[in-house]
Amino acid sequence: EDGIRDYKVTGVQTCALPISVFRLGDGATGIELIKPITETGQFADFLRANPNGALHHIAYTTAGHLTEAVAPALACGLKLGPATANGPIDTAAGWRILNIDPSNTHGLLTQLGEQ
Numbered sequence: 001e002d003g004i005r006d007y008k009v010t011g012v013q014t015c016a017l018p019i020s021v022f023r024l025g026d027g028a029t030g031i032e033l034i035k036p037i038t039e040t041g042q043f044a045d046f047l048r049a050n051p052n053g054a055l056h057h058i059a060y061t062t063a064g065h066l067t068e069a070v071a072p073a074l075a076c077g078l079k080l081g082p083a084t085a086n087g088p089i090d091t092a093a094g095w096r097i098l099n100i101d102p103s104n105t106h107g108l109l110t111q112l113g114e115q
Helices: 042-049 066-075
Strands: 004-012 017-024 029-034 057-061 096-100 109-114
Touching: 066 096, 066 109
Parallel strands: 057 109
Antiparallel strands: 004 017, 017 029, 096 109
């Protein structure tokens, strides 16, 4: 089935933002819209710095174990971002992620994640 489905809103009060999740097609691809509800935090700061809007990050689901999936990126010289430099972190949205340092990807935060 094509199109957007499985819409849900997840209130993540610990992060001071609601997350709207849209799944596309077979559910393997999705879009998360994140809206800060306070004036502080990384997403509020990002929106202030980009008042016309911008893409904050892109994430890829790994087919295998997260730390194994990131190995080829590290072997190519990419580095992990500061938030995950010591290993994966668990997000409020239920993902375990590793960030690729944006200085290696033309400023775009890239995440690898497993659920």
